[in-house]
């Protein structure tokens with residue numbers, strides 16, 4: 416498959432950049448001129464994600480920040496003949512400059528899982544990393560959208576919110592947990608089982624981003640296909656375990672990086688399109704949400720706009736099967752949220 420064909424479903428901004436048809440900066444009217452930072456840019460996700468953001472014609476500058484390795488990654492990416500400038504920043508003393516003037520900050524910094532670990536096992540190390548980075552965002556680019564990739568997302572998003580609140584700059588419309596990879600997986604697995612063209616598939620995935628908190632709603636999938644209850648059960652469980660499937664296949668060498676970079680680039684692109692005032696930009700995302708009483712953060716479809724999250728969609732009709740997963744996930748999701756909130760209140 417050609418690169419051009421593989422990218423046929425991306426937004427015009429990504430597509431035109433990849434096709435080489437556009438060699439000039441997008442005008443402000445087209446939504447160009449954006450500065451995007453990737454924090455953790457020298458990592459498995461960060462490198463590919465930084466490259467994909469350099470290929471987005473809405474982006475003028477990609478800021479690559481990590482504790483080590485960014486000069487090399489930035490030098491490498493900077494040779495790609497697309498408009499955006501790529502700059503590397505390394506270490507605490509360069510973090511403020513990396514973030515200053517950013518419209519969008521994407522955070523895949525932190526440690527990934529090894530076989531046998533849950534995402535929550537990463538909390539001990541990643542909670543502090545994320546809190547420090549978000550505090551720096553609050554000071555350097557308080558109006559930027561933040562896309563949180565670092566795990567456990569169910570806790571790192573509440574951590575980020577609490578840090579931003581402490582810094583007096585929290586805006587719930589601007590903080591988005593990235594659950595796009597769950598949607599990407601659900602679409603891929605559904606298309607293969609239903610025998611439909613994957614590019615035409617839509618599947619909402621709700622809840623959070625860990626095990627049973629991931630709930631694909633195949634009853635709402637389009638195009639609809641007459642799948643058996645056994646098929647739906649197998650697809651649901653495979654989507655919930657998609658991350659573990661990759662962790663086990665990589666056998667100690669980390670978790671999903673390439674599919675995550677793709678998913679992160681899709682989410683980042685959607686946020687930039689929303690900022691540019693494009694209409695009908697919809698993605699599933701884990702955000703502060705009123706949709707489920709008692710669960711303050713929850714993923715459903717959200718509409719992206721010039722301020723970030725413009726509208727949070729309801730869950731819609733669920734089958735009894737989906738409803739039972741929905742009930743089951745709530746205690747775990749609530750506990751992960753509470754743990755994130757407590758971390759900030761007790762340590763910062």
Ligand SMILES: NC(=O)c1ccc[n+]([C@@H]2O[C@H](COP(=O)([O-])OP(=O)(O)OC[C@H]3O[C@@H](n4cnc5c(N)ncnc54)[C@H](O)[C@@H]3O)[C@@H](O)[C@H]2O)c1
Pocket residue numbers: 454455456457458459460461480481482483523524525526527528537541544547548563564565566567568593594595596597624669670671672675
């Ligand atoms: N949301 C999702 O769907 C999803 C999917 C895949 C992975 N992840 C998560 O993304 C994170 C990164 O995964 P990876 O495979 O890229 O890991 P990785 O180890 O390859 O890269 C992580 C990078 O973060 C950097 N880092 C560590 N501390 C930092 C700090 N204080 N500031 C800036 N950078 C720092 C490291 O130097 C490293 O380069 C993990 O927590 C993983 O679980 C989330």
Ligand SMILES: O=C(O)C[C@H](O)C(=O)O
Pocket residue numbers: 527528534566596657658659661662670671
């Ligand atoms: O599974 C992981 O640990 C990484 C990520 O959350 C994923 O879903 O691939």
